[in-house]
Every structure is written in structure tokens, then in C-alpha cells.
Amino acid sequence: MKFIDIITSAIANSFRSKLRTGLTVVAIFIGAFTLTITSGIGTGVTSYINSQVSAIGAADVLTVSKADDAAAATDDGPAPYDPDKATAISLGNGSRPGSTIQALTTADLDTIRATDGILSVDPSVQVTPEYIEYADSGKFELTVNAAATLTTADLAAGEQLDNESTADEILLPTNYLDTLGFSTPETAIGETVTIGITDFAGTAQQVPATVVGVQNETILGAGAGLNQTLTDRLREVELSGTSVEAAQSYATATARFDLDATDAEITAIKDDLADQGYASQTVADQIGSFETVINVIIGVLNAFAVIALIAAGFGIINTLLMSVQERTREIGLMKAMGMNGGRVYALFSTEAVFIGFLGSALGALVAVGVGSLVSNILASTVFENLPGLQVVQFAPSSIAIIIGVVMLIAFLAGTLPARAAARQNPIDALRYE
Amino acid sequence: MTVPVLSARNIGKSYGSGANRFDALTGVSVDIHSGESVAIVGKSGSGKSTLMHLLALLDDPDTGELLVEGTDAKKLKGKEVNRLRNQDFGFVFQQFFLTANASVLDNVVLPLKIAGIGPKERKARGMAALEQLELADKARNKAINLSGGQKQRAVIARALVNNPKVIFADEPTGNLDTATGAVVEDILFALNKDQGITLIIVTHDSDLAARCDRQIYIRDGREDPTRSPEALAKPAGGHA
Ligand SMILES: Nc1ncnc2c1ncn2[C@@H]1O[C@H](COP(=O)(O)OP(=O)(O)OP(=O)(O)O)[C@@H](O)[C@H]1O
Ligand SMILES: [Mg+2]
Numbered sequence: 001m002k003f004i005d006i007i008t009s010a011i012a013n014s015f016r017s018k019l020r021t022g023l024t025v026v027a028i029f030i031g032a033f034t035l036t037i038t039s040g041i042g043t044g045v046t047s048y049i050n051s052q053v054s055a056i057g058a059a060d061v062l063t064v065s066k067a068d069d070a071a072a073a074t075d076d077g078p079a080p081y082d083p084d085k086a087t088a089i090s091l092g093n094g095s096r097p098g099s100t101i102q103a104l105t106t107a108d109l110d111t112i113r114a115t116d117g118i119l120s121v122d123p124s125v126q127v128t129p130e131y132i133e134y135a136d137s138g139k140f141e142l143t144v145n146a147a148a149t150l151t152t153a154d155l156a157a158g159e160q161l162d163n164e165s166t167a168d169e170i171l172l173p174t175n176y177l178d179t180l181g182f183s184t185p186e187t188a189i190g191e192t193v194t195i196g197i198t199d200f201a202g203t204a205q206q207v208p209a210t211v212v213g214v215q216n217e218t219i220l221g222a223g224a225g226l227n228q229t230l231t232d233r234l235r236e237v238e239l240s241g242t243s244v245e246a247a248q249s250y251a252t253a254t255a256r257f258d259l260d261a262t263d264a265e266i267t268a269i270k271d272d273l274a275d276q277g278y279a280s281q282t283v284a285d286q287i288g289s290f291e292t293v294i295n296v297i298i299g300v301l302n303a304f305a306v307i308a309l310i311a312a313g314f315g316i317i318n319t320l321l322m323s324v325q326e327r328t329r330e331i332g333l334m335k336a337m338g339m340n341g342g343r344v345y346a347l348f349s350t351e352a353v354f355i356g357f358l359g360s361a362l363g364a365l366v367a368v369g370v371g372s373l374v375s376n377i378l379a380s381t382v383f384e385n386l387p388g389l390q391v392v393q394f395a396p397s398s399i400a401i402i403i404g405v406v407m408l409i410a411f412l413a414g415t416l417p418a419r420a421a422a423r424q425n426p427i428d429a430l431r432y433e
Numbered sequence: 434m435t436v437p438v439l440s441a442r443n444i445g446k447s448y449g450s451g452a453n454r455f456d457a458l459t460g461v462s463v464d465i466h467s468g469e470s471v472a473i474v475g476k477s478g479s480g481k482s483t484l485m486h487l488l489a490l491l492d493d494p495d496t497g498e499l500l501v502e503g504t505d506a507k508k509l510k511g512k513e514v515n516r517l518r519n520q521d522f523g524f525v526f527q528q529f530f531l532t533a534n535a536s537v538l539d540n541v542v543l544p545l546k547i548a549g550i551g552p553k554e555r556k557a558r559g560m561a562a563l564e565q566l567e568l569a570d571k572a573r574n575k576a577i578n579l580s581g582g583q584k585q586r587a588v589i590a591r592a593l594v595n596n597p598k599v600i601f602a603d604e605p606t607g608n609l610d611t612a613t614g615a616v617v618e619d620i621l622f623a624l625n626k627d628q629g630i631t632l633i634i635v636t637h638d639s640d641l642a643a644r645c646d647r648q649i650y651i652r653d654g655r656e657d658p659t660r661s662p663e664a665l666a667k668p669a670g671g672h673a
Contacts, residue, residue, distance in 0.1 A: 002549045009546075016534065333530045336491055338519025339547045340511065427492045430526060 001343045010350035014358075017323065021355060024312070024319040028359025028406060029366075031309035035402050036367035037392065038301035044375065044393035045294050049287065051154065051388060060259040062266075062280040064112055064121070064273060065252045066102035103249035111276060117257050117269040123250035127234040130204065131196040132224070137181040142195060143223035153225060154388065157185035158213030163228040170195075170209040171225035173217050175385070185214035195230075199240045207233055217385055255280070309406060312359070313413040316352055320417035324348065331421050332429025341422035348418035349411055356410025360403045368394050436503045437464040438599060438631055439488050444497035445654075446483055457483045458654045460497070467598070470625045470632035472642035475651035481635045482527065482603055484651060488633060489522055489601045490514050519548050523592030525602035527635075529584045531576040537587050538563065538572040544595045562590040566620060582613035589620060599631040600624065606641060618644065 001009075014021050104112075104123065113121045124146060132142040153160060153171055161169050172180075172188060182188040188211045195207045209230055226234070257269055266282060273280045324331070331344060371392035383389045446458040458480045465471055465488070473481045486492045487499060490506055499506040501517065509517075523544075531540050542559035550558075563569045566586040571579060579587060585605065592600050605621060606614035618641055625632045634645060642648050650657040 001547050002551075005546050005549075329530055330532055333526075334543070334547060336489075336518060336524055336526075337544045337547050338515040338517070340515050343547075425492070427486050430491075430528075430530065 001339060001347075006343065006346050006350055007354075010347055011354055013323070013327075013347070014351045014354050017326070020319050020322065021358075024315045024355055025359040025362065027312035027315040028309070028356060028410070029363040031305055031312045032360035032363025032402060032406050033367045034305035034308055035302065035406075036364045036394070036399060037371050038298055038305055039398045039402060040367065040371045040375075040392040040394045041301070042294075042298040043395050043398060044389075044391045045298075046291070047393055048386075048389045049291055049294070060256050060261070062118075062255045062257065062269070062273075062282055063124075063252050063286075064104070064255050064278050064280045066104055066108065067274065067277050067279040103251060104253050105249055108278070109250075109253055112253060112255055112273065112278060115255075115269065115272050115276065117261065117265060117272070119256045119258065121253050121255045122228070124252045124254055125231055125235050125250065127197070127226070127231055127238055129195045129197040129207075129234060132176070132180070133194045133196065134180040134182075134191065137179065139196065140176075140179055145223035145225050153213065153215040156214045156216050158189040158211070160213060161225055161227040162212070165227060166229060167227075168207065168209040168230040168233055169212045169227040170230060171213045171215050172211055173215050173222060173224060175217060176224065177214065188214055195234065197234055197237050199237050201240075205237050207237065216388060309409055313409050316355060316410050316413035317416055319355065320348060320352055320414055321420070323351070324417045324421045327421075328424065328429045328432040331424050332426045332432070335424065335426040336430065344424075345418045345422035348421050349414045352410045352414025352418070353407050356407040356413075357403065359410075360406035363406075364399050364403055368399070435466065437500070438467050438502060439463075439465040440500040440503075441484075441488060441494075442498050442500070444484075444487055444494040444499060446480075446487060446492070446495050456654055458487070458494075458651075461651070461654075461656050462497075463488070463649055463656075465599075465631060465633060467631055468625075468629045469647060470622065470634070470645040472645035472648045473633065473635045473651060474637065474639070474642045474648050475657070476637060479651045480654040481637075481651050483654075484649075485601055485603055485633060485635050489524065490517060519544055520595055521598045523595065523597035523600040523630075525585075525588050525592050525600065525605050527603040527607065529588050529608075531579075531584060531587060533577040534575055536572065537568065537574050537576055537579065540576050540587060541572075541591045541594055543591060548595060558594055559590075562594040563587075565593075566590045582609055582616070585609055585613070585617050586620070589617065593624060593630070596628075597630065599633060601633045601635075603635045604637075605634065606636070606638060614638075614641075 109121050109123060112118060126146050127144060129142045129144065131139040133139045156174050158171075161171050170193060172193075174185065177183075177185060177188060180188075180193070182191075191211050192208050193211060195209055196204055197207060198204050207230070209226070212227075215225065257266065261269070270280050334344065335341075371394065375390045375392040378391055379389060383391065441461060441463045443460050443462050444458065445456065445460055447454055447456045449455050461484060463471075463484075473484055475481050483492075487494050490499070490501070490509075493507075501509065506514075532543075538556070538559050541562055542555040545555045545558060560569060560572060563572050566589060568583060568586050568590060571583060571587075576584070576587065585608065589602075589605070592602070600621070602621060606617055609617060621632060621634070622644060624630045632645070634641065636642055
């Protein structure tokens with residue numbers, strides 16, 4: 001029997017008992033549908049995270065802070081006071097309220113700068129302006145994204161911040177536009193906004209800044225971005241009237257290393273810094289833990305889908321066993337007419353694989369349709385504030401893999417009935433009533 | 434004397450084991466020569482079908498040996514056995530064994546499909562065989578919708594579609610009325626005369642047996658050379 005004849009016969013055979021084949025296809029459909037949706041969510045979320053990570057961009061940046069004083073933490077009680085050490089400093093957003101770490105001093109910055117592989121170090125300076133104002137729009141609270149100088153923003157219009165520029169530059173998030181009275185992102189570019197900030201003495205002061213770009217909102221730090229020049233100017237205003245020493249301690253610093261550094265080299269730099277008493281993290285380190293959580297959730301969902309498919313596999317075994325029994329005489333006849341066992345096996349395996357293909361292709365197709373629809377609806381409702389997030393996305397390669405895996409499961413499930421068919425003795429089969 | 438197409442030497446076959454052991458065939462020797470028409474005659478349950486299945490290599494004898502053109506069947510490879518079944522033998526089984534929902538043509542060309550012949554040639558040869566049995570107009574019908582006689586003719590068309598050397602027919606007229614049975618008989622003997630196809634016909638019908646060149650009488654699984662055709666004039670019992 002020719003290969004093509006085996007395939008056409010197998011397909012025709014699977015349609016002979018439409019109800020039975022149909023029910024098995026439904027079982028496989030459910031498994032394949034679930035698997036496609038979960039893999040779609042995986043693809044969607046991962047690609048969103050990746051775009052966010054590439055927005056953070058700076059792969060050549062380490063966030064450095066003073067490591068916890070190991071001695072202080074354990075049995076020995078507090079470490080003896082050392083007047084040379086900087087005072088503890090409270091961390092900004094994201095840390096436990098009231099928790100402090102040792103601050104970095106200018107001397108620390110010099111030490112970090114001297115570390116092998118570090119190209120430059122900038123202290124992370126946090127400024128807290130009071131408000132932002134454009135023309136007659138009124139005054140609005142201004143949140144500053146401290147990470148903005150490190151990142152490559154996902155721009156809706158304009159350009160990235162330029163830290164080398166002497167101009168005071170600001171990057172506005174899209175949700176500031178309406179409030180400030182800009183109709184489109186493009187109209188904001190080049191305009192001058194006014195930032196209000198209070199100095200140490202409590203006097204309100206105003207600093208003008210030029211809008212260079214408009215940024216899509218991200219999950220990683222909301223708020224406006226300020227370039228280094230503007231940050232320095234605002235900090236100068238904030239600190240005017242304080243003692244000089246107070247300005248010299250920082251919670252964290254940003255160290256740059258060679259962009260081409262290998263993982264091993266980065267690890268070496270981190271170890272080197274750790275030996276000197278500094279904790280350091282790359283952007284990837286910070287994002288990594290987030291991705292792990294998402295991967296675990298997707299893994300659990302996939303496990304459920306695979307369980308559904310295994311159940312469907314038994315459906316295939318059952319369908320084919322019945323089919324083999326029903327066609328006992330036909331198998332006997334074919335063998336009596338010189339069909340070898342291998343071809344009989346191929347015939348029934350092909351039928352199993354075809355049923356698997358039918359279920360998985362339909363499941364994947366419907367999953368893509370439903371997933372895209374739901375994803376679009378969610379994107380314009382629940383996730384409206386996260387532009388660019390399509391929760392369910394489908395990669396053709398992963399759909400092909402799912403269909404392939406289901407067909408493999410179907411083939412394995414078909415092995416048992418196909419073997420039973422192939423082993424039949426023609427005469428016993430023909431005598432079967 | 435030429436080498437017989439098929440030659441059975443003292444073959445036996447039993448079913449079951451222990452107390453349930455039943456000897457369906459014991460010590461039967463038969464030579465079938467090319468171009469012959471041979472009838473295997475006997476009562477129901479005497480072992481006729483069993484003997485035919487052994488001769489057709491559909492089953493292996495427990496004792497004795499079977500020679501195919503002088504070669505021991507046991508020494509033939511599976512592939513060679515399949516080739517013999519597919520190309521040299523044609524089968525007409527006691528029941529029709531037609532696939533009910535497939536078309537008559539599809540049923541008839543099954544041996545060609547198994548042989549790996551392309552669809553065009555399959556169709557041409559299938560139609561030729563149906564033409565020969567005056568069934569061409571029913572080619573597209575479902576097999577289930579044929580009358581008994583038409584089914585029997587369809588089965589014969591299937592048996593001869595691959596131009597076999599030997600046709601094995603198990604009760605080819607058993608399910609038919611006398612008139613239709615006579616038509617089918619004529620077709621089979623015409624194949625034997627015109628195309629030189631060897632006929633091995635299993636029957637309990639003495640008239641059909643008498644039309645064959647030679648008769649082999651089977652009784653309780655043994656050859657019964659003493660039995661005459663006259664003694665079988667009144668067949669006993671029906672068929673399973
Ligand atoms: N697979 C089997 N298991 C047990 N007994 C069997 C089997 N096949 C055949 N027999 C027995 O062997 C004997 C011979 O059977 P066989 O089919 O050869 O008879 P037959 O001569 O063709 O009869 P009929 O004319 O009714 O077709 C019968 O008694 C039958 O019951
Ligand atoms: Mg019989």
C-alpha cells in the first residue's frame with residue numbers, strides 16, 4: 001500500500017464513525033486549546049517584559065549600595081560606632097518603610113570608581129519637586145522616575161533624555177498630557193514647563209524645563225524623567241542653605257561598565273565590589289525574579305493542559321480499540337490479501353495522528369481567535385494604562401510545537417490499538433463475528 | 434509431470450489445547466496442479482475451510498508440510514507470503530467480506546491498493562473486472578446496497594482483479610439461489626478455461642463439485658477417498 005493511500009484511507013476511516021471520532025476530537029480540542037492559550041499568555045507577558053527590559057535598556061549599569069554590615073546583623077549586637085562611617089540613609093520607593101542602609105560617601109564613590117572594570121560612577125540623587133505647570137493649565141503634582149536617567153524610554157514622541165546636554169530636559173509620561181493641556185504627544189515636544197520646588201528654607205522656587213520626549217507608561221517606575229542637568233539643578237535648589245556634608249551621602253550609586261562585558265566579567269566585578277563591602281545588581285538581576293514568578297504560573301497552567309491531553313490520549317486509545325474491534329474482519333481481509341502488519345500498523349497510527357491533528361489544529365485555531373479577541377478587549381479596558389501589553393500573543397513556532405506534541409501524544413496513544421490490529425491473524429480475524 | 438502449484442504433505446491442524454483440543458484436520462495430502470479445477474467436498478464442520486486456509490497460506494499447519502511450487506512454505510519470508518497472497522492468489526470467502534459503506538469499485542480494487550498500484554490504473558483494472566462480471570453499472574453504489582448475487586459477483590471481481598494464478602472460493606454459491614448460483618459457477622469455470630486460472634472450490638454441493646476436474650472428499654478432518662459424489666447428494670446441515 002502506498003503512503004498516500006494509507007493517509008487517505010486512514011482519514012476516510014476516521015470519518016466512518018463520526019460521533020466517536022468527534023467526541024475524541026473534542027477531548028483533544030480542550031487540551032490543545034488550553035495549552036495554546038497558556039503558551040499565548042506566556043508569549044504575551046514575556047514579550048511585554050522583554051520590551052520593558054529593553055526599555056530599561058542600560059545593560060552596562062550596576063546599581064551599587066553599601067552591603068549590610070554582616071557583623072551588626074547577628075549575635076554581637078550593634079557594631080561599635082565609627083565616626084568615619086556615613087550615617088544610615090532611608091531608601092526611597094520600594095523598600096520596607098523605615099528600613100535603612102548605610103549611605104555611600106564620596107570616599108565610597110572613589111573606591112567604586114577605582115574597581116577594575118568600572119568605567120564611571122554617578123551617585124543616584126533623588127529630588128522631590130512640588131508641582132509641574134504648563135501655560136495656564138494649573139499646578140499638578142509631579143512624580144519623578146528616579147531610574148529615568150538609566151533607561152532608554154519607550155517613546156510616544158520626541159527624543160531620549162540627554163544627560164550630557166546643558167539644557168534642562170524633561171520626559172513626560174503620556175498620562176500627563178491631557179492634564180497639562182497637550183492634545184497629542186507631538187504638541188508637547190519643545191514646550192517649556194515650569195517645575196516648582198521648595199528649598200531648604202521652605203521657600204517655593206521655580207525651574208523651567210524643556211519637554212524633549214513623551215514616554216509610554218511602563219510597569220517599571222511611573223513618573224516623569226529628568227536629565228542629569230535638571231536633576232542637579234533641582235537638587236541644588238533643594239539643598240540651598242544646608243551644610244555641605246549633608247549633601248555628600250547617597251543611598252545608591254550607578255556604576256557603568258563596558259557594554260561588551262561577558263557574564264563572567266560582570267560576575268567578577270560584582271564579586272570584587274562585594275569584597276570591598278558593596279552590594280551591586282544589574283538590571284537583569286532586578287527583572288529576573290519577576291520573570292521567574294511569571295514562568296512558574298505559566299508552568300502550572302501548562303501542567304493542567306498536559307493533564308487534559310493525557311486524558312484525551314486515553315480517549316484516543318479507546319476510540320481506536322473500538323475501531324480495531326469493529327474492523328476486525330476488514331483487517332483480516334486486508335492481511336489475507338497480502339497487506340503486511342507494518343502497513344496495518346501505519347494505517348491505524350495514521351488514523352490516531354489524524355484525530356490528534358484535527359483536535360489540536362481546531363483547538364489552536366479557536367484559541368488564537370478567542371485569545372486575540374480577549375487580549376484586545378483587555379488591552380482597551382483593564383490594561384488601558386499599560387500601552388503595548390497584549391496579554392495573549394501567539395508565536396507560530398509555539399503553535400506548531402503544540403500541534404506537533406499533540407500529534408505525538410496521539411501517535412503514542414494509537415500504538416496500542418495499532419499493534420493489536422497489526423498482530424491479528426488473518427483467519428482468526430475473518431472468523432470474528 | 435510438472436511441479437504442483439500447491440502440495441500438501443500429511444498436513445494436520447488442531448484448535449484449542451488440553452481437554453478442549455480438537456483436530457480439525459489430520460494427515461491430509463493434496464497436490465494441486467496449474468490450470469486444474471479442484472473441489473473440496475464434505476459435510477459442514479468436516480474441515481473444508483480449514484484445508485483451504487492452509488493451502489492459501491492464511492494459516493500454518495501444525496503437522497506436515499506445505500509446498501508452494503516445490504518450496505516449503507515455512508521457509509518463505511513474510512514478504513514473499515504477502516506477495517503470493519496479493520498477486521498469485523484470489524479469494525472468495527464464505528461470507529462476502531465487503532466493506533459495507535465503501536463503493537463497489539473501492540471494494541474491488543482493494544488488492545490493487547494493497548499492491549501499491551496508482552489510482553488511475555486501479556480504476557481502469559477495477560472497472561475491467563466489474564465489466565467482466567456485468568457489474569460496471571453498480572461501480573459507484575455502496576456495497577451494502579447490492580443484492581446477494583451482485584455481492585457474490587463483486588467478490589469474484591475482487592478475487593480476479595489482480596490476475597491471480599489460483600482462485601480460492603469458499604462456498605461461492607452457498608448464499609445464492611439456484612439460478613444465480615449457476616451464473617456464478619459459469620463465471621468461475623469460464624475463468625478456469627479461458628484464463629487458465631487454477632480453481633480451488635470448497636463446497637458441499639455435489640453438482641458444483643461434479644463440474645470440477647477433480648474432487649477431494651473430507652470427512653471429520655480426514656481424506657475420504659471412498660466417498661462418491663452420489664453419497665453426498667443430500668447435504669447435511671446448514672452453515673455457520
Ligand atoms: N478457530 C477455531 N477454534 C476452534 N475450532 C475451530 C476453529 N476453526 C474451526 N474450528 C472447528 O474445526 C472444524 C472444521 O471447521 P471448518 O470451518 O473447516 O469446517 P467446514 O468444513 O468449512 O464447514 P462448513 O461447510 O460449515 O463451512 C469445525 O468443527 C469447527 O468448529
Ligand atoms: Mg467452511
